[in-house]
Amino acid sequence: MKLCSVGYFMRREIFLTIIFIFCLFQATLLDYFKIFGVKPDILLIILVLASLSFDLKWAVIFSLLCGVLKDSFSANIFGFYTLIFSLWGIFIVKLSKKITLDADYLYVALIAIIVIVNSIIMRLASVFLGHPVVSLGIFLRTSLVEAIYTALVSPLLFKYLR
Amino acid sequence: MFKFKKKNLVYFAVVFSFSLILSSINPVLRIPLINTLKYPLIFLTLVKREIGGIIFYHRNLVQNENLKKEIDFLKQKLNAANENHLENVRLKNSLNFKQKSSFKVIAARVIARSLDSWSSVVIIDKGSDSGVKRYMPVISYLGLVGRVIDTTSTTSKIMLINDPNLSVSALVERSRQEGLISGALGAALIMKYLPKEADIKNDDAIITSGLTEAYPKGLLIGRVIDIRSELSGLMRYAVIKPAVNLSSIEEVLIIVQ
Numbered sequence: 087m088k089l090c091s092v093g094y095f096m097r098r099e100i101f102l103t104i105i106f107i108f109c110l111f112q113a114t115l116l117d118y119f120k121i122f123g124v125k126p127d128i129l130l131i132i133l134v135l136a137s138l139s140f141d142l143k144w145a146v147i148f149s150l151l152c153g154v155l156k157d158s159f160s161a162n163i164f165g166f167y168t169l170i171f172s173l174w175g176i177f178i179v180k181l182s183k184k185i186t187l188d189a190d191y192l193y194v195a196l197i198a199i200i201v202i203v204n205s206i207i208m209r210l211a212s213v214f215l216g217h218p219v220v221s222l223g224i225f226l227r228t229s230l231v232e233a234i235y236t237a238l239v240s241p242l243l244f245k246y247l248r
Numbered sequence: 249m250f251k252f253k254k255k256n257l258v259y260f261a262v263v264f265s266f267s268l269i270l271s272s273i274n275p276v277l278r279i280p281l282i283n284t285l286k287y288p289l290i291f292l293t294l295v296k297r298e299i300g301g302i303i304f305y306h307r308n309l310v311q312n313e314n315l316k317k318e319i320d321f322l323k324q325k326l327n328a329a330n331e332n333h334l335e336n337v338r339l340k341n342s343l344n345f346k347q348k349s350s351f352k353v354i355a356a357r358v359i360a361r362s363l364d365s366w367s368s369v370v371i372i373d374k375g376s377d378s379g380v381k382r383y384m385p386v387i388s389y390l391g392l393v394g395r396v397i398d399t400t401s402t403t404s405k406i407m408l409i410n411d412p413n414l415s416v417s418a419l420v421e422r423s424r425q426e427g428l429i430s431g432a433l434g435a436a437l438i439m440k441y442l443p444k445e446a447d448i449k450n451d452d453a454i455i456t457s458g459l460t461e462a463y464p465k466g467l468l469i470g471r472v473i474d475i476r477s478e479l480s481g482l483m484r485y486a487v488i489k490p491a492v493n494l495s496s497i498e499e500v501l502i503i504v505q
Contacts, residue, residue, distance in 0.1 A: 110285065113360035113371075114292040118300065120495070123434050124365045146263055150270060157271075158278040159360060161367040161397060161407055165274030172267040176260065208366055220366075220412045224432050232365050 097139070101148060104247065105132055109155045124231045126239040127201060129156055133171055134197055134240075135247055137178035149175030170207060174200060190241050198237035205229035279400045282371065286403055289359045290373065297498075351464065352505035353387070354378055358498050359403070368411035368433060370394075372500060375402045383462065385503045391468035391491030392416065392456060393500050404502075408494050409469065410437060418469055419457040423447035426457055429469055429488065435495065437470060439486040446484060448475060454488055464503065 108128045116125040129152045136148035153171030160167070178196070205225070212219050220228070270277075301308065356374035374380050376399045386393040386406050395414060398405035407414050410431035418429045418439060425446045427439040442448060452472045458465025474487040 106285075109363065110288050110292050112363045113289060114296045115299065117361055117495070118296070118303065123495070127364070129363060142259075150267065153267075154270065154274065154277055155281065156363045157274050158281045159363045159369070159371065161362065161369045161405070161411065161413060165271030167364070168274055169267045169271040172263060172270075176263060205366075218412050218415070218430070220433060224412075224434070228365050228433060 098144060101132075101136060101140075102151070105129070105148065105151055105155070108132055109152075109159075113159055121235055122227060122231045124228055124235060126236040127232065128236075128239065128243065130171075130200060130204075130236060131197060131240045131243050132247075133174060134178055134193065134200070135244065137175050138182055138193075142176065142179045145175045145179045146172055166208070166211060170204060190244065193244055194237045194240055197240045198233040201233040201236050202229055205232070278398070282403050283400055286359065286373070289371070290357075293357075293359050351387075351503045353501040353503055354380060356380075356404070356500055356502060358500065365433070367413070368394075368408040368431060368494065369397070370406050370408060370497065370500075372404050372406060372502075373402070374502065375400045375404050377401045379504050380404045380502050381504075385463045385467070386500050387467060387503060388492050388497060388500055391470065392463065393492050393494070393497060395462065396502060406500065408497075409490060410434065410494050416463060416469065417457045417459045418454050420446075420448050420472075421453040421455050423452070426459075427454075427486070429454065435489070436473070437488040437490055439472075439488050440483070442475075442484045442486060444477075444482070444484060448472060448484075448486055450475070454486075 112125065112128055116128070119125060133149050133152045136152075137145040140148065149171045150168060153165065153168035156167040156171070157165045205228070209219060209225060219225075354374055356372035356378075358370045359373050360371040362369035380396055380399050382396055382399060384396045386395060392409055394406045394408040394411070396404050397407045408431070409416060409429065410433060412431050412433060414431055416429040417426070419426045423446075425442065425448055427442050427446075429437050429439050432438055439448075439454060450472050454469045454472065456463040456465055456467040456469060468491045470488040470490040472486045473489045475484055476487070477484050
């Protein structure tokens with residue numbers, strides 16, 4: 087059953103459930119699919135999908151939830167993902183009103199760009215806060231692999247969840 | 249591209265402020281969230297183990313045969329080691345050596361891992377109710393694993409030694425050369441600040457130095473697999489293979505005393 091075939095209100099509940107299920111998957115089962123120590127960021131894919139499928143209010147709510155969940159399982163001192171994900175939610179909703187995002191390759195490119203920009207912001211935040219920063223080689227490897235991997239996984243999820 | 253209408257700006261400011269507040273109270277939200285998700289995570293960890301068994305069936309079969317051979321070999325070794333141990337105890341008693349006290353530990357199971365690729369964190373099923381506290385060192389029977397960075401009543405968050413945010417003061421067991429171990433998010437660790445003339449070579453065992461009170465002295469961290477020069481040419485660094493396979497760790501021991 088595709089999400090487009092159910093009602094708007096039902097879709098929100100389904101989306102909420104999917105976010106929690108995907109969070110659990112990312113914390114456990116996705117470890118088997120690591121490439122170079124990197125796993126795809128399926129919560130980010132959900133965020134993009136939510137931002138493209140719902141109005142601004144619900145897009146922000148879902149983005150915040152994804153961010154809070156991601157922060158809960160990571161070692162960040164403050165809610166880095168909570169903040170950055172909500173901003174991505176607003177940006178994608180605004181962007182989708184200006185540009186038609188109906189081709190799959192556009193989603194793939196958008197997700198890859200978001201992952202790379204996220205990594206850069208993360209690195210800048212670490213420098214700004216005085217946290218230890220990984221070497222440039224590791225940073226490039228991790229961010230590029232994560233961007234490509236997440237982007238390649240996204241069409242699969244888009245196909246069944248859109 | 250976007251027009252800055254007054255309504256949009258107000259909306260953006262409201263969302264941004266709300267996000268900022270939520271970000272700042274995030275540590276408070278973590279505890280109920282992780283506690284709520286604990287049981288589904290335990291269930292999924294069990295499912296993960298079963299799926300792993302199916303995916304790696306052939307590898308496990310070969311591994312099983314090899315392990316059976318290894319068990320026979322180790323049984324012989326164990327008998328010899330028992331003899332050595334008894335002899336050791338006798339000698340220690342006769343020389344009036346003080347018996348080294350062992351650690352008091354709590355065993356815990358890994359139930360989840362970090363969601364992002366920028367930190368190396370695992371969540372275990374024991375928390376402050378079981379006596380786990382922040383900054384306690386975490387080991388496995390093979391060596392050092394990491395450190396407790398956060399606890400709830402029933403779960404704890406462990407930062408593994410391959411996380412770039414964790415540094416461990418270490419020394420080469422053979423030559424007592426000191427250095428600082430830090431993570432690089434991958435399977436290997438880096439031992440930094442080694443002078444050019446440092447006495448270190450491949451396969452040397454690296455142990456905790458005990459210089460800081462964070463980790464007890466003598467815990468095995470790993471073995472040297474490569475030694476390289478830093479770009480400046482003034483110092484060298486060693487690549488260390490951790491004694492513990494951090495990517496597939498399932499059980500850990502928290503040193504409480």
